[in-house]
Amino acid sequence: MTVLLSAIATFTLGGFMSYTLADGLYESRLETALEDTSSAVNTVNRTLSGAAVSDETTLQTLLNSLVPTLEEAGSRKVALLRSPGQPQLQLLQSPVSADLDFQLIPDELRDAVRQGGNQLSYQAVELSSDQSTSPGLIVGAPVDVPLAGQFELYLVFDFFESQLTLDYVQQVLTIGGLILLAIIGVVSYFVTRRLVKPVLKAVEVSEEFAKGDLDRRVSEKGEDAVSTLARSLNRMARSLQQQIDQLDQLSKMQQRFVSDVSHELRTPMTTIKLAGEVIFAKRDDLDPSLRRSAELLHDQISRFEQLLADLLEISRYDAKAVTPDIESVDLNGIVGRAIASIEPLAMNRETEIQIDIPSGSVDVELDPNRIERLLRNLLANAVEHGLGKPVRISVASDGHASAVTVSDQGDGMDQEQMDRVFDRFWRADPARQRSVGGTGLGLAIAMEDALLHNGWLEVASEKNKGTTFRLTLPVKTGYRLTDSPLPMQSTEELA
Amino acid sequence: MKILVVDDDNALREMVGIVLDNAGYQSVFCPDGAQAMAVFEEEKPDLVLLDVMLPGEDGVSVCKKIRAVSGIPIIMLTARGETEDVVNGLEAGADDYIVKPFQPNELTARVKARLRPISGSEASVITVGPLVLDVQGHEVKRGEQVISLTPLEFKLLYTLASKPNLVFSREMLLDQVWEYDYKADTRLVNVHVQRLRAKVEDDPDNPKIVTTVRGIGYRAGSG
Numbered sequence: 057m058t059v060l061l062s063a064i065a066t067f068t069l070g071g072f073m074s075y076t077l078a079d080g081l082y083e084s085r086l087e088t089a090l091e092d093t094s095s096a097v098n099t100v101n102r103t104l105s106g107a108a109v110s111d112e113t114t115l116q117t118l119l120n121s122l123v124p125t126l127e128e129a130g131s132r133k134v135a136l137l138r139s140p141g142q143p144q145l146q147l148l149q150s151p152v153s154a155d156l157d158f159q160l161i162p163d164e165l166r167d168a169v170r171q172g173g174n175q176l177s178y179q180a181v182e183l184s185s186d187q188s189t190s191p192g193l194i195v196g197a198p199v200d201v202p203l204a205g206q207f208e209l210y211l212v213f214d215f216f217e218s219q220l221t222l223d224y225v226q227q228v229l230t231i232g233g234l235i236l237l238a239i240i241g242v243v244s245y246f247v248t249r250r251l252v253k254p255v256l257k258a259v260e261v262s263e264e265f266a267k268g269d270l271d272r273r274v275s276e277k278g279e280d281a282v283s284t285l286a287r288s289l290n291r292m293a294r295s296l297q298q299q300i301d302q303l304d305q306l307s308k309m310q311q312r313f314v315s316d317v318s319h320e321l322r323t324p325m326t327t328i329k330l331a332g333e334v335i336f337a338k339r340d341d342l343d344p345s346l347r348r349s350a351e352l353l354h355d356q357i358s359r360f361e362q363l364l365a366d367l368l369e370i371s372r373y374d375a376k377a378v379t380p381d382i383e384s385v386d387l388n389g390i391v392g393r394a395i396a397s398i399e400p401l402a403m404n405r406e407t408e409i410q411i412d413i414p415s416g417s418v419d420v421e422l423d424p425n426r427i428e429r430l431l432r433n434l435l436a437n438a439v440e441h442g443l444g445k446p447v448r449i450s451v452a453s454d455g456h457a458s459a460v461t462v463s464d465q466g467d468g469m470d471q472e473q474m475d476r477v478f479d480r481f482w483r484a485d486p487a488r489q490r491s492v493g494g495t496g497l498g499l500a501i502a503m504e505d506a507l508l509h510n511g512w513l514e515v516a517s518e519k520n521k522g523t524t525f526r527l528t529l530p531v532k533t534g535y536r537l538t539d540s541p542l543p544m545q546s547t548e549e550l551a
Numbered sequence: 552m553k554i555l556v557v558d559d560d561n562a563l564r565e566m567v568g569i570v571l572d573n574a575g576y577q578s579v580f581c582p583d584g585a586q587a588m589a590v591f592e593e594e595k596p597d598l599v600l601l602d603v604m605l606p607g608e609d610g611v612s613v614c615k616k617i618r619a620v621s622g623i624p625i626i627m628l629t630a631r632g633e634t635e636d637v638v639n640g641l642e643a644g645a646d647d648y649i650v651k652p653f654q655p656n657e658l659t660a661r662v663k664a665r666l667r668p669i670s671g672s673e674a675s676v677i678t679v680g681p682l683v684l685d686v687q688g689h690e691v692k693r694g695e696q697v698i699s700l701t702p703l704e705f706k707l708l709y710t711l712a713s714k715p716n717l718v719f720s721r722e723m724l725l726d727q728v729w730e731y732d733y734k735a736d737t738r739l740v741n742v743h744v745q746r747l748r749a750k751v752e753d754d755p756d757n758p759k760i761v762t763t764v765r766g767i768g769y770r771a772g773s774g
Contacts, residue, residue: 318630319604319630322630322651322652323560323563323651324560324562324563325651325652326563326566326651326652326653327560327562327563327566328652329652329653329654330563330566330567330569330570330653330654330655330658331566333654333655333656334566334569334570334573334655337655361652
């Protein structure tokens, strides 16, 4: 762009200079030519009037001799033409310079000379020689010749040399212009580079920032706008770094806190649990109110222990301190274990568990303990909310993803409840009797477990029809889920 | 039967004592890791319950010291999720571990399993490779040389050697040697097989007596 603009400017300037120069040169040559012609006219007049011309032959000789005296080699030729329509001395010749073609003199000029009185008339013409043409000027003036009447004196000026000069000047101007342009180009390239390079560098470094490498810095040399930009970029990186460090520290503190709390709580919890169990084991020896107290104590210690375990687990997730122990295992086996552990509760609730699993093994890379816990949780929820109607658990795999659905035909939920079902400590119906005594964290942890496996945990429900939870897991840990091999079973299909 | 309980928490120590007392064991106590060895030497218990986190000297280090002088059963008490502690404790020579918080019957079951003598043996002498096991005398000999095994290591070797045609899975060994009736930590088996090999094999890296059956488990001899 810079170079283009410079080119336009240079050539405009060059063109203007060249034109002015040519014009000036022409003007000055014209002036000289006119002066030369005036003096030539004078010379002719003087010669003619000073000579004693008696006859035609003498006159012819005189006229013939006049022409060469007015010539100038190469640059000036002369023609002394007799105006047409002169009655006297019909045989008198019009002398012309040797190599001048008098046809060159245009008729308009001759008319102008004849009618111009003593005025000089001139016209620019193009002279052609053997190889080239050059600009020329013809100046004419009337001359009175004794005996013979009116003649016209023409001086033909060849501007060949001036043209050469002009050509040379134009050539110099053109070359100069090109050199100037090249210099402008190079200079503007380096100037731009000097200006743009730090900006490009800053862009590159800010890309690195965006990718998370906050240790990079932009060079802050100089006092210009670019270095100001560099300084503020660096300041931004430092401030981000500080905040990240702070968050890191908070996260570490949180993790240590969780670990400390869990350890500190564990020892008294162990003692309480042992004591509770010892009393509970001897409850039959106690009177009724003490016995009931021992039973309540026993149950609530279990619940408290579970709540403590869940809280610690959620805290570990919040502190990002969870790493799964991934193994390749048979999902059917995990489902079987989860069902086995929920069986006492199902029997207690007189709930049938229908199982729909594929034959053969469904090998999936997962953390068996977490997934079993997750499924146990879904099953316990289904049994608790299933109103004693059958609960169905299904497994399927398509080689890329595997899925488990757990469906009940119980209360169901409306949309608002479904939106909140994975929230911590949220319960579908706060007034409901808490017989199973879940901690309220089960589904929140289940969701975290599913996400830890890059899996999905979804819910579909209809009020008074039932609820389906679907867990979808990638078969290999690196796979990305696109869809689930099991549909979100509608509750009608269950019956 | 006398059991030494090493734990820094007074209430827990006393409570564990009550549970053991109810199960018919006699308990002695030590609140501090640094004093544990002295109490051990003085009381000569039949089994040690050892907390991992102890003031003075940590449980893993105490475990190593006891193991250096005695083969008696050691059960570590650990907090859940402290995987490193478990592995360190087992490698220091602990026979088993219990995760806090635990149930009284869980504790007594673990203790009982470790104190139970080997039962149901018809033969009094079993040979495996160059080794001769004296079942009644709890003694293993290579030629005339007596190899000193802990009761657990002896039980492990005896279990494998008594059925040399059978490949034992880790779960089977957990059931028969450790008496777990539910899924337990297979690291127990791995660590103790390594310890046993270190004592009985000529070249523990190239075992001939306790061999690995890839993907299944272990067996005595190379079949």
